[in-house]
Amino acid sequence: MHPPVSTPKTLLRKTILPRWPLACRGLASVLIILGVRGGLHAQTSPVPLLPVKLADYSPALPAHFLLPAVVQQDNTPADNPITNAGATLGRVLFYDKRLSANQTVSCSSCHRQQSGFSDPRPFSIGLAGGLTDRNSMGLTNARWYQRRSFFWDERAATLEVQVLQPIQNSIEMGLSLPTLVSRLSGETFYADLFTAAFGSSTINSERISRALAQFVRSLASTRSKYDLGVGVNFSNFSPEENLGRRLFNGETGTATCAQCHGTDNFSSGPRINNNGLENPYRDKGVGAVSGRAQDEGLFKVPSLRNVALTAPYMHDGRFATLEAVVEFYNSGVVAHPNLSPPLRARPPAPGALRLNLTAAEKAALVAFMKTLTDTALAADERFADPFPTITFHDADLDRDGRIGLNELTRVVELFNTRYGHGPIRTGSYAVATEATEDGFVVDLGHSIDSTVTLSRYHAADSNRNGKIDLTELARVIEFYNYRSGVIRTGAYHANTGTEDGFEPGP
Ligand code: HEC
Numbered sequence: 226m227h228p229p230v231s232t233p234k235t236l237l238r239k240t241i242l243p244r245w246p247l248a249c250r251g252l253a254s255v256l257i258i259l260g261v262r263g264g265l266h267a268q269t270s271p272v273p274l275l276p277v278k279l280a281d282y283s284p285a286l287p288a289h290f291l292l293p294a295v296v297q298q299d300n301t302p303a304d305n306p307i308t309n310a311g312a313t314l315g316r317v318l319f320y321d322k323r324l325s326a327n328q329t330v331s332c333s334s335c336h337r338q339q340s341g342f343s344d345p346r347p348f349s350i351g352l353a354g355g356l357t358d359r360n361s362m363g364l365t366n367a368r369w370y371q372r373r374s375f376f377w378d379e380r381a382a383t384l385e386v387q388v389l390q391p392i393q394n395s396i397e398m399g400l401s402l403p404t405l406v407s408r409l410s411g412e413t414f415y416a417d418l419f420t421a422a423f424g425s426s427t428i429n430s431e432r433i434s435r436a437l438a439q440f441v442r443s444l445a446s447t448r449s450k451y452d453l454g455v456g457v458n459f460s461n462f463s464p465e466e467n468l469g470r471r472l473f474n475g476e477t478g479t480a481t482c483a484q485c486h487g488t489d490n491f492s493s494g495p496r497i498n499n500n501g502l503e504n505p506y507r508d509k510g511v512g513a514v515s516g517r518a519q520d521e522g523l524f525k526v527p528s529l530r531n532v533a534l535t536a537p538y539m540h541d542g543r544f545a546t547l548e549a550v551v552e553f554y555n556s557g558v559v560a561h562p563n564l565s566p567p568l569r570a571r572p573p574a575p576g577a578l579r580l581n582l583t584a585a586e587k588a589a590l591v592a593f594m595k596t597l598t599d600t601a602l603a604a605d606e607r608f609a610d611p612f613p614t615i616t617f618h619d620a621d622l623d624r625d626g627r628i629g630l631n632e633l634t635r636v637v638e639l640f641n642t643r644y645g646h647g648p649i650r651t652g653s654y655a656v657a658t659e660a661t662e663d664g665f666v667v668d669l670g671h672s673i674d675s676t677v678t679l680s681r682y683h684a685a686d687s688n689r690n691g692k693i694d695l696t697e698l699a700r701v702i703e704f705y706n707y708r709s710g711v712i713r714t715g716a717y718h719a720n721t722g723t724e725d726g727f728e729p730g731p
């Protein structure tokens with residue numbers, strides 16, 4: 226018998242077990258749990274779907290990321306290295322709209338994975354429809370920035386400091402940290418995720434900051450066409466891409482790009498720069514923070530990795546395309562008093578540098594910048610939204626976020642009576658890997674008759690007798706009701722002829 230249910234924490238510890246205990250708990254105890262939980266907390270807000278096995282958020286870096294010039298750009302603090310559980314928590318926080326006061330905006334609203342974690346709009350839209358005053362910054366390889374500070378004007382000294390600011394910003398997310406902490410403390414799955422990441426279920430802003438920073442630092446692009454070229458002397462590049470690379474690096478022609486977008490991270494070195502966008506600057510950048518004239522127009526520039534995905538460009542999103550950016554550097558740089566030396570005309574000529582690039586050279590620079598696109602990162606599940614768009618299980622007929630006894634009876638009935646007849650098409654039938662789509666662990670050591678295809682088994686049918694009995698069923702409910710974060714049943718997503726054989730709900 227299940228011990229009396231005292232705290233939700235007890236439940237978590239039970240349900241987090243990666244493998245089912247041999248002694249199964251009875252349905253009756255599950256129903257007791259249901260009663261208690263139902264009274265405490267109506268779980269209607271979305272719960273993330275996460276892999277049973279933690280994803281790897283700090284895979285080995287390729288050799289060119291281990292060179293001193295790159296290592297010294299790494300802004301990871303000694304006391305907050307990336308861990309798989311920490312970055313997983315960070316991922317959930319990054320996509321959770323609970324981080325905004327009215328629960329309409331998440332970090333990802335303005336930092337979209339398919340846009341290099343930037344925003345395709347020149348200015349982003351905050352929780353109440355207000356516009357940010359600058360263009361959202363791409364976050365690819367934000368981990369590597371020699372000066373360590375964050376934001377266009379570098380006003381946040383570290384990433385740990387930065388990540389809490391959008392939450393509290395009145396235009397962006399508008400939520401106080403105490404309110405955030407108490408809101409997250411009401412969610413069972415967060416206690417679980419904080420425990421995994423930090424060893425206890427305590428939720429506080431320091432842990433939120435550390436987890437978010439870990440996730441942002443894990444957004445590392447190391448497998449772009451450029452990266453693949455490093456080891457083979459760029460023989461994988463087209464002639465145009467190679468021309469662009471040499472122009473960018475100043476190996477040919479007049480461009481000086483690499484002086485400010487340097488190393489294999491294409492980010493600036495010890496200096497923050499003014500690239501002569503206008504004079505005077507409407508937005509004074511660092512100058513607005515320091516109040517000093519010599520800081521007017523100084524702006525951080527995020528790494529150019531994934532730059533083809535992060536349009537529009539510059540702190541105010543003034544250029545819609547990379548072509549427009551290149552044309553600006555070719556002919557439009559303004560001779561601002563603070564203009565950084567690499568963009569000044571060569572003495573004795575006055576004013577700003579003019580590149581006089583041919584059309585082919587301009588196109589080559591753009592082609593080169595496109596080799597920094599990492600399509601795998603843009604689609605990588607580790608960095609994707611973990612919150613399902615359909616948050617109910619099809620068996621949850623009354624859509625209250627829980628599977629009740631009457632609903633359950635239908636599941637058994639359907640499964641047991643229609644077993645083998647097609648209409649039950651749960652994804653778990655076909656899953657041969659450890660982590661099934663129901664969150665159940667299939668014991669592959671189990672003597673599954675190899676002449677019978679795996680698809681004959683529902684993962685919940687742990688004794689493989691072709692029926693789901695009450696004991697087995699108890700686990701299904703328990704998993705669904707308390708750990709829906711790890712139940713990856715296809716039924717969550719199916720809209721038609723669902724994978725549980727249930728008709729879709731309204
Ligand atoms: C409403 C849109 C919006 C939301 C929501 C938002 N951001 Fe941003 N983010 C921006 C804008 C705009 C900037 C640039 C602001 C500036 O420099 O003044 C930015 C800058 C950043 C930077 C600095 C990057 C660099 O290289 O310096 C990081 C990191 C970042 N955001 C992370 C986050 C995280 C984490 C969250 C969620 C907690 C978040 N953002 C929520 C719009 C948003």
Ligand code: HEC
Binds near residue numbers: 535568
């Ligand atoms: C003197 C330093 C300097 C040089 C040289 C330079 N840039 Fe920049 N670049 C910057 C700064 C600073 C910004 C951000 C300015 C802002 O938004 O106010 C920037 C922004 C950009 C952006 C937009 C990034 C984004 O996320 O919005 C691109 C693309 C870019 N530069 C490409 C180039 C190319 C190509 C060259 C060579 C033709 C070049 N840069 C030369 C300093 C430089």
